[in-house]
Amino acid sequence: MSDRITVEELSELMKKAAGVTVAPEELQRGYDSGFDTFGIDSLGLLGIVGELENRYGTPMPPDAERSKSPRQFLDQVNGALLAGA
């Protein structure tokens, strides 16, 4: 487990928390697309945040679950992990 969340890890979390399969390459290509275009709804994103908080034992910023795109989301959570490190 690295100290930065990668698109690979986000892809794996999307599958686990919401049952939505999107390959990391595809996620990279749609880095600025909305989560809704991948089929992730607000509950799905909330589940991903919860899973990350349990994994890293640290709270994520409240705006993380409101992120519109993978870029926004990874910026938020990685910023929090960096600050907590």
Next chain:
Amino acid sequence: MSEPYPRRVAVTGIGVVAPNGNGTDAFWKSTEAGLSVLGRVTREGCEHLPLRVAGEIRDFEAATAVEERYLVQTDRFTHFALAAADRALDDAGLGRADTDEAPFSVGVVTAAGSGGGEFGQRELQQLWGKGSRFVGPYQSIAWFYAASTGQISIRRGFKGPCGVVASDEAGGLDALAHAARAVRRGTDVLVAGSTEAPLAPYSVVCQLGYPELSTEEDPTRAYRPFTSAACGFVPAEGGAMLVVEDEGSARERGAEVRARIAGHAATFTGAGRWERSREGLAHAIRGALAEARCAPEEIDVVFADALGVPEADRAEALAIADVFGAHGRRVPVTAPKTGIGRGYGAAPVLDVAAAVLAMRHGVIPPTPNVFDVCHDLDLVTGAARAAEPRTALVLSRGLMGSNSALVLRHGAA
């Protein structure tokens, strides 16, 4: 206020996921043959519980029926509903392109007796085993009574009137009546019905408190309504969804009208007060006949509620006699659910599916496992009976006191 040209309500599609058949054709073949598939409860975590016999669905592969996200986000009862809705829409000849053209003209109504118990149990175990942070957000929607209605409409892009009826077992019939009313008010198509998945440990434990539940170990003796050996009912999972639509527009688009929903009425007589259900059921039957403008003698077959509790069976037989008089001793009565169990809200919807198919095939399916009838009813037992039913009455009662009756007419009528 009556409209100048009231809309007539047609059943144009049937989708079934039942213990005796994963699919409408398989269900009908087993039902017509009087096959009993009741068996020992084998679901994980249920084996040691005092409920011994149930109607389990063993050949349903959720992963092939629905997309992966629904496996993660929804309960087994919703997997059944999504699969049954797909089948019903296919049967009605309504593809994605058809409904996408007019999404506001398609709605969904389901009935649910218990919601998503298996999903709920898993998340509650996370809550008490690990803590609140380990409960997944989909718990908030997956175990709701309304989950299946919501997921069907979202998945297929339907934007018409949607609802869920939580009125006990009889809710299955009430949901169809609700759908019929939506059609009469102007919505063209409703996907309506009920599926249940009550065979998970938490759900089974909840049912153990029902005095009407059969705990008999022998599958051939566990559910025998209308006999002196009646010892309660056997629960089941699965159910059916129907496509219900305006008869005029159905015929216009070339759909086959399999039956018409002609009348319905519902009453309430209190939980477990089976003697009183006689009056409640009779009142519901009269109301359904009146709405259908149907004389009692016109009813060609009755699909009974058949609870399997002596007092309740007697009340049902007397209700039929009260309404039908001498015709009550002549009209064929059947209860195919004795071969598959009683799937709560889904049970009467499967009965409606069977009634529509019985009218289509000209045969009345039998009542498996039932032989020596101790009531003054012409119960069809042993083998299916050739007949030409044109009008059918379906009855349902809930453990909490709901009584409901639905009249169906042959599609060509």
